[in-house]
Amino acid sequence: MDNKQRKQIINNAKEFFRNEIVQSHIDGACERASRLSEYNVNPFLFKYLANFLTGNDDPKSIARALVLPRILGSSITTSFGMKIQNLISSLFKGLGSTTQGIDIEFIDEIDGRKKYCQLKAGPNTINHDDVTTIINHFNGVRNLARTNNLNVGISDMIVCVVYGEESELSSHYKRISGFYPVHIGQDFWHRLTGKEDFYYELIDAIGEVALEVDASKVVEATITKLAKEIAEKYQ
Incomplete structure (x- = not known):
């Protein structure tokens, strides 16, 4: 494989993450995470987890304890797994x-x-x-x-x-x-x-896409929306 083909794989990986993973994460995962109906809330644990994370159990702290594991863990992992065939198709064109x-x-x-x-x-x-x-x-x-x-x-x-x-x-x-x-x-x-080091070069290239993204405002908006539902139901 020549250098041009290797560079094409890198570019394909970046495009895939921009178009498939990032947008799905923001538009899909965060939207779902803002709805209380998306969670199987354990009433014996949610206040404990909120206190463990933030030191208090107000609705926003509870929401934060629910949202962060969802959007930073399970949802992105599931999304990646569901789209892996698309990734493979994108990376290995030709x-x-x-x-x-x-x-x-x-x-x-x-x-x-x-x-x-x-x-x-x-x-x-x-x-x-x-x-x-x-x-x-x-x-x-x-x-x-x-x-x-x-x-x-x-x-x-x-x-x-x-x-x-x-x-x-x-x-x-x-x-x-x-x-x-x-x-x-x-x-x-x-x-x-x-x-020999192409695997790590590819990981770094995908990491560069992450530098293009600052979704902190979206995350806070997600937490605020969920906190409002929690306050209405549990407070």
Whole structure:
């Protein structure tokens, strides 16, 4: 992969986060977080959590204790997970595969061999049934390759995980690795781009998008709106 292609991946990642993640976070997650009906409020805990966070349990403190974990944790994680296929499509324009069950094909910059790759988001993003499906897809591709006299080895059928560390891989990925290689995070991006530090370069590039965003006023407006509902219901 040449430098121009690597830069294109960086630009694609930035555009994806601007258009898909940031706007969804502001327009969707914050709006939902401002409504009390979105929460399963535990009446035994909400005042405690507010005091724990701010030192008092007025409606705004309660709202803050509810809103912050939602918009900084679960909502953005869920949003990212739901949009991961869009991310993959954005990042890997031009690398798609016409082979059934394969997301992208590329020349491995470490061993020089062509790889047939299924892309996954993170180290915990597949379930028990996915293991059999992936292995069957790979077996099918290798059988077809033998029929067509193509040199496709076991190490050429790979699962690549966009982010994470090897130590974080779930037991489902570890089952797959008993049959076919699983490359995650830095290892995957090194093989794809030829740059050992590209994974961290990509993370930094996405971090640059965060510097463009100051949603503190939106967060405060969300907390204020929720606090009004809390005051009406519980005070």
